[in-house]
Amino acid sequence: MKLFDLSGRKTLEAASPVPFAEWKDSQQGTAISLPQDVEVEELRPYLSSLTLIVLEFPVFRDGRAFTQARSLREYEGYKGEIRASGHLLPDQAIHLRRCGFDSVALSEDANVKDWEEQLGRYQFYYQNTAVSPV
Template sequence: MKLFNLSGRKTLEEASPVAFADWKDAPHGTAISLPQDVEVEDLRSHLNELTLIVLEFPIFRDGRAFTQARSLREYEGYKGEIRASGHLLPDQAIHLKRCGFDSVALPEEANTQDWDEQLSRYQFYYQNTAVSSA
């Protein structure tokens, strides 16, 4: 796996996220992997302790992680790193960034140039975003 930085912020490359199922009964560690069927509100009292939340895209057509990221940034005020993991395409780079993701976990064979090209594709946006620098 290699990381692609969407936000320009420093990423936590060495972090080892704990599965939410293991973490929820006895919260430990500062990095978790959150499946799409968990509400981000379940993390509210622990957000200050978490430095990395990995949001999963188990299949291409399931985009609930976009909503989770936006909720973490916009409604919960989460300031740590949000990383996308799973079935993703370079075409989604801009939307990931605008929803609040900082990085994407890519397979080793992924072409990061495709991701860079997508990030520089548009210069102006008409819609609001969950992050101010997108």
């Protein structure tokens, strides 16, 4: 796996995420993987102790993780890193960033150049988002 920086921050969390159900029992570590069937509000008491939240995309057409990321940023005020993982396409790069994702976990054979090109595709947006443009 290689990490692709969407945020321009260049310092990405290297911790290995623990599944949320497992982490919730022990609360050991600062990185979790959140499945799509968990409501973001369940994280509210723990957000200050988490540095990385990985949101899963089981298939590229399942966009629930976009909503989770936006909720974490906009409604919960989460400041740590949000990483996308799973089946993603370079075409989704701008949408990921605008919803609050900082990074993407890419497969080793992914073409990073495709992801970089997509981030530079548009320079102006009509809608506000959960995060400021980079």
